[in-house]
Structure formats: C-alpha cells, structure tokens
Amino acid sequence: MSENPATRHSTLPSTWQPGEVEAELYERWVERGYFSPSADSPAEPFTIVIPPPNVTGNLHIGHAFEHTLMDVLTRRERMRGKAALWLPGMDHASIAVHALVERQLVEEGTSRRELGRERFVERVWEWKRNYGGQILAQMRRLGDGVDWSRERFTMDDGLSDAVSTMFKRLHDDGLIYRAERMVNWSPVLRSVLSDAEVEYKEVEGELVSMRYGEGENSVVVATTRVETMLGDTAVAVHPDDERYAHLVGTEVELPLTGRRIPIVADSHVDPEFGTGAVKVTPAHDPNDFEIGRRHELPMRTIMDETGHIAETGTEFDGMDRFEARLAVREKLREQGRIVAEKRPYLHSVGHSERSKEPIEPRLSLQWFVKVEPLAKAAGDAVRSGQVAINPPEMEKRYFDWVDNMHDWCISRQLWWGHRIPVWYSPDGSEQVCLGPGEQPPPGWAQDEDVLDTWFSSGLWPFSTLSWPQDTADLRKFYPTSVLVTGYDLVFFWVIRMMMFGIYAMKQPPFRAIAFHGMVRDGNGKKMSKSAGNVVDPLAWIDEYGADALRFTYLRGANPGVDVPISEEWVAASRNFGTKLWNATRFAMLNGADPQAEIDTALLTDADRWILDACRELVASVDANYAEYEFAKVSDALYRFAWDEFCDWYVELAKVSLNSGDEARAANTRAVLGSVLDTLLRLLHPVMPFLTETLWTALTGGESLVIADWPTVREQPVDQQARTRIEDFKKLVTEIRRFRSDQGLKPGQRVAARLSGLDSAGVEGLLPAVRTLVRLNEPGQEFSASAALEVGLTGAVAGVELDLSGAVDVAAERKRLEKDLSVAEKEHKGCEAKLGNEKFVANAPEDVVAKVRTRLEAAAADIERITARLAGLPE
RNA sequence: GGGCGCGUAGCUCAGCGGGAGAGCACUCGGUUUACACCCGAGCGGUCGUAGGUUCGAUCCCUACCGCGCCCA
Secondary structure: OOOOHHHHHHHOOOOOOHHHHHHHHHHHHHHOOOOOOOOOOOOOEEEEEOOOOEOOOOOOHHHHHHHHHHHHHHHHHHHOOOEEEEEOEEEOOHHHHHHHHHHHHHHOOOOHHHHOHHHHHHHHHHHHHHHOOHHHHHHHHHOOOOOHHHOEEOOOHHHHHHHHHHHHHHHHOOOEEEEEEEEEEEOOOOEEEOHHHEEEEEEEEEEEEEEEOOHHHOEEEEEOOHHHHHHOOEEEEOOOOHHHOOOOOOEEEOOOOOOEEEEEEOOOOOOOOOOOEEEEOOOOOHHHHHHHHHHOOOOOOOEOOOOEEOOOOOOOOOOEHHHHHHHHHHHHHHOOOEEEEEEEEEEEEEEEOOOOOEOEEEEEEEEEEOOHHHHHHHHHHHHOOOOEEEOOOHHHHHHHHHHOOOOEEOEEOOOOOOEOOEEEOOOOOOEEEOOOOOOOOOOOEEOOOEEOHHHHHHOHHHHOOOOOOOOHHHHHHOOEEEEEEEHHHHHHHHHHHHHHHHHHHOOOOEEEEEEEOOEEOOOOOEOOOOOOOOOOHHHHHHHHOHHHHHHHHHHHOOOOOOEEOOHHHHHHHHHHHHHHHHHHHHHHHOOOOOOOOOOHHHOOHHHHHHHHHHHHHHHHHHHHHHOOOHHHHHHHHHHHHHHHHHHHHHHHHHHHHOOOOHHHHHHHHHHHHHHHHHHHHHHOOOOHHHHHHHHHHHHOOOOHHHOOOOOOOOOOOOHHHHHHHHHHHHHHHHHHHHHHHOOOOOOOOEEEEEEOHHHHOOHHHHHHHHHHOOEEOOOOOOOOOEEEEEEOOOOEEEEEEEOOOOOOHHHHHHHHHHHHHHHHHHHHHHHHHHHOHHHHHHOOHHHHHHHHHHHHHHHHHHHHHHHHHHHOOO
C-alpha cells in the first residue's frame, strides 16, 4: 500500500512465464488456508462437493473442464465474501480397481481366490497408496482451489460408517430387499451390473429360425442367441393368433434335450414379429422371465457365472456361450431343424460398460433398493422448484429417469468395496442387518457381496461433511449450493445423490444442478482413443499455462452444450493472457495507481466512457454467472479487455499522459489503475495465476484470492461521453480506412485539416484523433488533395488531407461506390417498410420512428456520397 | 421403434419476431515509445429445404432432409 507506484513496475518481468510461478503461487494459497473456510464463519456458506473422480483416474480433458467451472464458481463466491468450500475427494471405483488388481495378480501367476479376501483387500490398499489418486496432484496443476484439509475418500472409516448407517436405515424402512431377479450379468467380472452400467450397441449378429416339435404340431421360433434354447421351458404365442390356436396347451419336444415344453398363450407376444411364436427362456431373458412368472414356468439356468454352459446334461456343457452358439446351431442344422438364417442381422445388444463384453441376462439373488418413494421425492424436489436445473431443458431428461427408474441392484460380487452389512445365522435361516459398531452374534457370517460404488457416491454430499455425525461442518455447509456435472451423469450420481440426500437429510443435497456438455475436439468430434483425438490437458498446461486452458474452456461453456476445444484456441487464450500482461505492464510503467483518488471534475470523455463500460461489464458478468452462462462471461471480459480497454482506452490514455497537463495525467493514472484493478478481479476466477501476479504487482495487495469482488458502482451513466467516444471511434476508423485505401503506410504522417468536430461535440478529442491516425497540423503550404466526410451523431465531420498530389482516385471511387450501395440498400429497405400501410399501422411506434430515422440518415448519406463522387476527377 | 437436441461466414459457436455477430482461419499494409502471442484495414453468409402464421420470420408453427445424443 505504501509502495510508490512509480517503482512497482520493477517487480513485473517483461514476459509472463506461467510454468515458473504457477506451482509456487498455488502452494502459497494452500498454505495460507485461503481454500479452507471455517464452519464457524459468520459468512454465508457456498459449497460445492466435487463429483468424486475415480481413484484409478488421471485428469482428463473432461475433468479439467468440469473442474474449471467449479473452481470459477467457488473462487468468485469466495471473493463475494462467502464461506466458500469446494470439497475434494475420490470414490473407490469398486469394479475398476478390483479388475485392475485382479489383472496384476494374474500376471504374477496367482489369483484373488488364491490370495483370499483379506489379503486381496490389503493388496488393493497397497495399490491405492502407490498409484491411486494421481488426479489429486494434477488438480493442483490446474489451480483447483479445493480445501485439501477436508479431502475425502469413499472407503475411509467415516464414509464407510455412513454407508452402513444408510444401508441399515433403508433396510429397516423396507426400502432395501433381497430377491432373485433377472439381472445384467457380466461373465468377465463375474458380477452383476446396474442398468446404468450397461450400454447398448448395434451389432451384426444372426437371426436363426428353428423348428421345435414335429409335423403339424411343430412351431418355428427365431433367436439371435441360439444357445439359450437349451434353457427354454416354453413356447409362447399370442392368444388371438389363429395360426397357433390349436397348439396352445399342447407340448412340443425341445430339440437336443429330449425335454417336452408347453405352448402357452401370452398377450405380450407380438404376432407380427417373425412367425408369431417365441421361445421362452425365463432364466436368461428379461421378457421371458416375465412370461415365465405369469405362467409359472420352470426357470432353468444353463450357464455358470463365467458364461459357460453348465448343467444341461448335453454335450455343450463346458462350452463358452459364443462357442456354444455355433455348436448348437450346427447340431440343429444336422438334425434339419434350421429353417432360416438371416445374416448379418443388426440388433442391439447390452454390453458391460466396464469390461465391454455383452452382458448376459441372468437369474440371480441380489440386493435391491426399492427406488419408487425415493425417486418420487427426487422428482418432486425439482418439480416444486426446490432444486433448479440449468439449463431448464435438461429437466425433461431428469424426469424421464426419475419417473421410470427400475429398482436399483446394489450388490456386486466383488471384494473391493463396502461389504453388505448383513449377517446370516449358521443354518441360513435368519439374517440381521447391523449398523456401525454393532456386533453380529458369534458364528454368524457376513454377506459376501459388496455394494455398488454409486451407493456410496449417492451419500457424497453429506457423508463428506461427516454425516451421520452431527457436526458443525454438516450444519454449515449442507445443503450444497450447486452440483456441476455432465448431462451424461444425470442417472448416475445426480439422481442417487438426490434420493439419498432427501431421504437422509430431509432436504435435497444441492440448491441447483448445472449441467455442462461433453468436451469435443476442434471439429466437434467426440474424443476417443480409437479416433486418436484425445488430448492431455496437462500437456497444454505445460505449453500454454493453466490460465489459458481454463479460459478456453470457459469461452466454450454454453449451458448443457458440448464444448469443442483445440490447441489453437488454447493458444488464442494464451495470447489474451499476454495481452493483459502487456497492458498491465504499460499501465504500471506509466504509474497507474488504483488507490489514487479520482477527481470526477477532471474526467475526460474517455475516462467517463471506460468507467461506465467497466461498470456495465461488472453487471453483465454478474448476470451471466447467475445463469451459468460461462461463455458469455468470458466473451464479455475478452471484448472489454481487448477491444475497449486495450484498443481504445489505452491509446486515449497515452494522449492524456503526454498532454503535459499534470492534473489530467494524474487522473488518467488513477482511472487506468482503477479499471485494471476491476478487470483483474473479474478475471481472477478464470485466470487465477496471471491475475494474481499482475494484481499483487499493481496494487501491492496480499492476494487476489481473498480480495473483494467488484460491485456495481453507483455512478451516473454518462450517455454523452459514450456517444462522443462512439463518434470518435467512427471518425478514427473512417480515416484509417481512407488511409488504407489510399495506400498510406500506417506510420506515415500526413497533414490534415478537420472540420465540423465542434458541432459534433468532439472537438476535445481532436488531439487524440491526430495522434491515433497520424495527422499533422496543416502548415503554410497545406493543399488539400483528398477529402472525406464522416457522418457523426450530431454533424458531419470533414477531413481534408494533403497527400502531396498522389491520390488514388480509383480507390476512392471504389470505396465511395461501396458506401453508396450500402446506403441505397438501406434507403430502399426503409422506404419499402414505410410505404407499407399495414406496417405503419401495426408496428409499434418506436419501431416505425426508428425506421424513419434510418431512412433520413440513408438519404443524407446518399446525397453526400453522390456529391463527392460527382466531384472526383475523371 | 420412442424421446430430446442441433443444422447461421472456411472452422467452432453466439443471436432467436423489427438494421446478420464473435473468436480462429484467410487477404493486404505495418521497425506507431505495453504487446509481432502484436497493430491497422479488408474479404467472407439466399441463417438446412419446402410450406404456413404475421404488417414483418434466421427467430414462431408444420412437414421433410441431414447430424448427434438418450431410451427401448
């Protein structure tokens, strides 16, 4: 504060080297505790919990994007005086980690079963200590202002207690049950998967039609999974289907098995599809399962947990399902039972999202959450407006999920994760569900399965704040302010967090949900390893700095819309950072002083205009943040900083600084300092490193992280100053255009005489015009050889130039003709509108008046340009 | 098959009832005392197609074509 502005510039190097200072700045922020709000703070809380990244993961381009948004929001709220908490952590990624460590064991020639459960889990923790959580270090590179003192992991003791507490509550409320159901089975993982972990893909398979039974009593059925016929326990037809009416109630022989199976009538069969008769495999197909239940059919499981045929008593036992598919088909062919084959047959098949193989529908005993009451509450919270979804269009997708959710299968046949807190008596006749700290009766055995990772993720917004303990953190920071996540994750953690939050905490876990899009490459293509267009955000941080990457993300972040990103755009953002750097350097070299008093009496039009523009910028940035319109925020900042401040104000400030009027120059230094100060504050959430460096140098303040967010100053808008500056800009631009047309070098000075500036009210800006467009005062021998006229708000300004005879008339004529045709088009358009009676009668008064004004202006332009063209030498 | 979204300048995207915009790319000029990661000037669009509503449609409605996503 006491530092002399004139000497501060010595602390600012001539170029910005992000790589040299980012890490140091970051660690300083963390050490000073800026990111760790106190639960005792009197300030209003602002909370974001990180959607927990996977412990196996690295910071990919999508995380970096999402983190930028969260960091921007949190940093801004901190500057606005909130007790801002961004809570970091990771989930344990049950399936991913389990599979990863299991693979390692296989490579070492052993297996998890050989190792045993206890040692396997130890092994996983060891892996986590050595290799897990790399993303946490990478988040520091990006500048994530998270509170590391509150970091959480879903497998930590506290969060594990939260899991078992929640399980027990739901269980005791009858919202968790165990049942034998058709589930999505992964033969590779040997575990069940939730519906959300299955992705449907079109595949080229085959549709095989085969005949069951003999002669008149035979039926033809078709399937893409021939091997499942071994588990058929019926054939179903539509009850109204006359073709098969005589067969309903009879039996046919199921080939290869010697079994006889009934033909049943079921109204869910589509008589239009295929032959109208379908094979029924209740233990291996969801639809068939339902038919089986309705008709009390036997449910024959014909595969083991690895997808191999088992216990059918046929030659196919022991074969993998795909091998059996071919073998069964060929056997049927030998027996003459294949009546048709369609190949390739395009159809949709569910695949395991994690292990990629086709899932196998399978009858299995699992634990489920009864979601109906929970999902209804989650839907109501949005319907009632308690939770706002941004952008609102995403509500539909949310309701689609919430309103049509199936019960959630939460057990997994894995070892890494939260073990289901249910114990069985030695004879299996009794079971008990226990909460944390409760002991099962001696000799009872705990359920072997673990819980779906999403179960613990669903608790994340409050388990991370120490729930079920009633702590100061929980009271202060729950519910969280906003969940920032991709629209693809609606059904993963969003709905689960909503359901659990409302159930356990009696209020939704966030006040708002801000959905963002997916990061795509510069051509709008989805990034994927196979397309080879995946980029590493860390490489770009190395090359261009974290701020450049962050700014690029923000510029592309329209709510809910995909974000394309490419290296050239990151480079462009880096250029923007450099521009700011240089502008600040210029300001400091000229003694810009943000603390100096601004004497309003001495303000020039330029000062008034930029202060007003700056004021509007603050308002616009605030308004757009409120709507999560990040792209509009950054666009406004970019344009103000570059187009208004650097391109015009700084140039005008030079005129003032060199005017020799010390009082005026001092005032300009104060305005320069003030505007830059505001601009750097506004940019800080997006570009924390660069702005911190510049701002501390400019102001001598401690840190921008904890500086105040700008407020909209109560200051009258000087509309006249704005008009004069707009006129000034137009005048300068037109003269530059004329010079360019005439082939004058930008630096070449020419003598000129200007007129009409006084009646336009911009005579005070004459010195600035002369400086910006290199016009000398007309001397003794001044002889105007070229001239132009510029229509300003209040008058027409005349500019006569002495080009020493060398006038390019052709160029001037071309320019005038172009201007004329623009004016004529405008004139014609306005005339047509005003000539339309209905327009004049129906259009609002102000619209009609505006068109009249435009018509007059166009007419004046036409007259002036025509006269000038007529006066040009041939 | 059902649902949602999108087709605007070479590229990526704003705008969404009354004068077509931005960034990048491109062309020309440039040793202007902050900046060539720059400065100045410029080129570039029948706003997917066809109808309709309206005094007026890139904007609203309908159909179609193309692309993407989600669900079955």
